[in-house]
Amino acid sequence: MSDLDLVFGGRVFCDLVLSGVRAPVPGAEVFADGFTLTPGGTATRAVAGARLGFRTALVGATGADELGAVVRSALAREDGLDLTWLAEVPGARTAVTVALTSADERSFVTYEERATWLPDALPRPLPAVGACHVGLAEGVPPWVAGLRSRGTFVVGGVGWDETGAWDPAVLDRLAGVDAFVPNEDEARAYTRTPDAVHALDALARRTGVVVVTRGADGAVALDAGTGERCDVPAPRVRAVDPTGAGDCFVAAFCAGRTAGWSLRTAVSFAVLAASVSVQRLGGASAAPSRAELLTALAWHREHDSLPAADWHLVQDHLSA
Template identity: 70%
Template sequence: MTELDLVFGGRVFCDLVMSGVAAPAVGAEVFADSFAVAPGGTATRAVAGARLGFRSALVGAVGPDMFGAAVRDALAAEAQLDLRWLREVPGAHTAVTVALTDAADRSFVTYEQRATWLSDELDRPLPRVAACHVGIAEGIPAWVGELRRAGTTVVGGVGWDETEVWDPAALDALAQVDAFVPNEDEATRYTRTPDAASALAELSRRTALVVVTRGARGAVATDSATGEHCEVLAPPVTAIDPTGAGDCFVAALCGARTVGWTLQTSVAFAVLAASESVQRLGGASSAPTAAHLAARIREGLEHDDLTSGDWGTVLEHLDATTKGAGA
C-alpha cells in the first residue's frame, strides 16, 4: 500500500488565460471573449489527478507575491491534493504565463525565475508513492530516483523547447523512467521522425511504456513490456480552450496505471478526460471531476459513442471516489 497515489513534480505557474483571441500583430491590440486566472504547469496535472479521486501531491515552488497567493488559494480548495511539498521561495517571483487561446490553438508569453524551478532536494521526505510524473528536459532530480528505487512508477514528460534545438540527448534521461508521455510535436521533433507512429516506435526502444498524444486525434501507445498497443480516437467535442488538456491526459493516465487498468482502458480514460477539459476555459480550472466523468461515461455508454475499454471498472472507481468525497 502507498500513502500517495500520484506525485507531480515540476514548474508551477499562475496562468492568465484569455480565450477567443489570437496573438496580435506588432503594435496592435486585440480583445478576448473570456478571462480566467488558474494554477498552471505542474499544478494543472496535480489538480486533475486529485479531482479524479487519486491521492495527489504537488512538488514545486512559488514566490511570496500575489500570484503565488492566488495559486496557493486555488490549490488549497482541492480536497485530494497535498501541498506540503509546495515551497514558497523568499524573494522570488511566481512564474506567470499569459495564454492567448482560441478553439484550435494557443500562444503563450511567460515570465519565470530559475529560483522557482524544481529543486533537486526536498524540504521533507515523501512517503510511499504509486506513481510520479516529472519533466526530463532539465534532468531528473535525485529524489525521483529514490522514489523509483523504492518501487514508484516514474512517468517522464517534456515541454516546449524554447530554443527550438530539440536536442535528442535529452532523451537519454528516458533510461531513468518507466513511461514517457510527450505530445506529437515534442515526440517527432526530438526523434526527427515524420509522425506520431514513427516517433512511438523510436521512443519504445528507450523505455517500456510510451504514449504520444495527438490533440483532437486522440493518442497512440505501446507497452513493450506487455506487448500491448492501442490507438484511441478522441470523441468529437466543441473545443473552447485547449489549455491544460495535455496535463489532464497525463494525470488521468498516471492514475489509471496505478489501479491496474489495461493500456487500452487507461489511454481511453485519459483521452476522455482531456476531451472534457477543452470544453471549458482555463487549465486547472477546467479539469473534470470524477462525478463529471462518470456522468459523461454513462451518457457515452447509452449512446454508444465511447472508444472501447473496460468502462464498468472505470465507473466503479469514479463512483467510489464521488461517494467518498460526499461522505
C-alpha cells in the same frame, strides 16, 4: 504520513488564460471573449489527479508574492491535494503565463525564475507513492530516482523547446523513467520522425511505455515490454480551450496505471478526461471532477462513441 497515489513534480505557474483570441500581429490589439486566472503547469496535473479521487501531492515552488498567494489559495481549496512539498521562495516571483487561446490554437508568453524550478532535494521525504510524473528538461531529480527504486511508477514528460534545437540527448534521460508521455509535436521533433506512430516506435526503444497525445485525434501508445499497442480516438466534443488538456491527460493516465488498469483502459480514460477539460476555459480550473466524468461516460455510452476499454473499472472508481 499516509501513502500517496500520485505525485506531480515540476514548475508551477499562475496562468492568465484569454479565450476566443489569436496572437496579434506586431503593433495590433486583439480582444478576448473571456478570461480566467488559474494555477497552471504542474499544478494543473496535481489538481486533475486530486479531482479524480486519488491521493495527490504537488512538488514545486512559488514565489512569496501576490501571484503565489493566488495560486496557493486556489490549490488549498482542492480536496485530496497535499501541498506539504510546495515550497514558497522568499524574494522570488511566481512564474506566470499569459495564454491566448481559441478552440484549436494556443499561444503563450511566459516569465519564470530559476528559483521556482523543481527542487533537486526535498525539505522532507515523501511516503510510498504509486506514480510520479516529472519533467525531463533538467534531468530526473535524485528524489524521483529514489521513489523509483522503491517501486514508484515514474512517468516523464517534456515541454516546448523555445530554442528549436530539440536536442535528442534529452531522450537519454528516458532510462530513468518507466513511461514517457509527450505530445505529437514534441515526439516528432525529438525523434526527427514524420508522424506520431514512427515517433512512438523510436521512443519505445528507450523506455518501457510510451504514449503520444494527438489532441483532437486522441493518443497512440505502446508497451515495449508486452508489445501491446493501442490507438485511441478522442470523442468529438465542442472545444472551448485546449489549455491544460495535456496535463489532465497525464494525470488521468498516471491514475489509471496506479489503479492497475490496462494500457488501453488507462489511455482511454486519459483521453476522456482531456476531452472534458477542453470544453471550458482554463488549466487547473478546467480539470474535470469524478461526477463530470461519470456524466460524460454515460453520454458517450448512450451515443456509442467510446473506444474499446474496460469502462466498468473506470465507472466503479468514479462512482466510489
